[in-house]
Amino acid sequence: MTAIEASAAAGSSTFDRLGLLAAGVAISGLALGPFATLKPNRILDGAPVSLFAALSPPVAAAVMLLAAAAAIVVALRTPALLRLLAGLAVAAALLIALGTAPSHLVARDDMLARIGPGWGFWLAFLAFALVASDAIVRLRLRPLMRVAALALVLAGAGALFASGALDDLSLLKEYAPRAQAFWSEARTHLLLSFGSVAAALTLGVPLGLACHFSPRFEGPALGFLTAIQTIPSIALFALLIAPLGWLAANLPSASAVGISGVGIAPAFVALTLYALLPVVAGVASALASTPRDAVEAARASGMTERQALLLVKAPLAAPRLLASLRVTLVQTIGLATVAALIGAGGFGTFVFQGMGQTAIDLVLLGAVPTVALAFAASVALDAAAEAAAR
């Protein structure tokens, strides 16, 4: 090996490409970008505030030192567990530091001013979050451990919010007066998304089985469900107002259980219809993907069609089934936001209120938990699919 080759090999093994990029982005974000934005009130545009202006000097110096140390750790080739801890530590430290910005920047009696994160903060926060999630992938955790890691991160974030350290930030200032509404909309959102996916499973699994056993049925059924999928969501909500309103007006028992033209009923029906296509297509294609040999062996061993389905096809199709359930659930959690438009509630309520008031922090109050919910559901079902594949 020549000296040049040796130094090239040493160079490529010293640095971690993703880590180097993330460290560069994070440090330049903190050094050059605004750490926070200061708005005179919740509607006006914000003014950028740099790291050292936004935080008291000791806090700012501590943040910079910690970020620099962590940047060195992630830029070099280091063990995945160390990278994970570095990423999580900086992400948490950035949040806590941002939580101290309001008391530093704003007079105690100024109730109108709003402090939120600036793009420099976001760059650094997302870069280290990316390093942490990349480290989790590199750790090759078993499915159960991944879910445990997710639960730990969520519990940590929950503890941070509950501690009050972030209470002065703009997002939580929007939350504070709406705490009760927030949790009731959260319940509605969960009911809408998980409930409609459960309904789609109840209807869709038998339909998927019918598609599997009768190719003649599969074409028209999937065609019909695809056609539904092409209707824009707002149009589908509107289309359902008329029949459900008629039902409520003419059937006393229907209105008694809460069915009406607007509100939760049409949203629930529409979300269920949207979820049907991925469920039905997922069941049919997962069952079709089971190895032919195994299915023939099941028959040849004397299994009935039903036994072959339950004992061989279903367990072999389970990973794919869970993967398509994951797509369905994530799609539905996101789509449920739109349901607020017809008065169904859910996190979308805050999004549309915020858009109406041009209050971007209120929009975020609806959007952030929606994204977190979809992310958590995705990680959990991904782990379940992998566990089923073992």
Next chain:
Amino acid sequence: MIAIERLSKRYGETAAVADVSLEIAEGESLAIVGSSGSGKSTLLKTINRLVEPSAGRVVVDGEDVSTVAPHLLRRRIGYVMQGAGLFPHRTAFENISTTPRLLRWEEPRIRARVDELLTLLGLDPATYGPRKPHELSGGEQQRVGVARALAAEPRVLLMDEPFGALDPAVRAKAQVDLAALRKRLGLTIVLVTHDMDEAARLGDRIAVMHRGRLLQQGTPAEIFSRPATPEVAALVASDDRPFRLLALGSVRDLVEPGSAAGDPVAVEATLRGALGALLWSRRDAAPVVGAGGEALGIVTLKRLIEAGAEPKA
């Protein structure tokens, strides 16, 4: 006994099997040989109703199989497929116990049967029972597949290119093991293969199929020495046909009185082995001895060479 009577199977316009009749006696082993597309697998699968015939019928032990529910029929007929076809999500033990469980055997009986079969096939039950198929070699998977087919003590075993996915050395060993297994269990075997050597080694009789038709059936020696049609001739024709033919005969058939010098050959040896021994030691004749070493006469090079020649018309 299995009787296939005037059986046909059409897929649309094409006939996969055309008017085939065959009988397989109790305890007999029949090898169905043909190139791909000859209909041999289709024919085999009509016996356990994996394929339903378009015309004709299959009778097993006096019972028309179309009158038996397919899943009940298949629980009494073993089936081995190419590449073993094990259930990838189940251990070897679970794979083998499939049919006994469907038949609701008691747990101790299942355990005893699986252990017995694994041992019989040369796999240690404690080591191999808990393994998943992906933790087994091709040959081991194939043996587990045979054990699964035999688990419910069937008297009939159907084999569809059972050794097709194995490499030659493992394959030869599997063929020897199967022959021994068959002798021990007294199985009736119907085996499908495209390999004429395999058919000759494992079949008491060979049935040759071509484009859905049965061209010829007979003992391996009959097929090799008197192919009935050009297609059969093409299947058996090759440079080593004389040696294949000699491999099927025993020295017992050619013993004549007399005496000769040198190492003796055993009366149970194949003619091919005797020819090899004579060629190697540059002799015209060798003494023949019985199992106990007693002298039975001689076998001559001249008779051996005649036995390997094309029979006169």
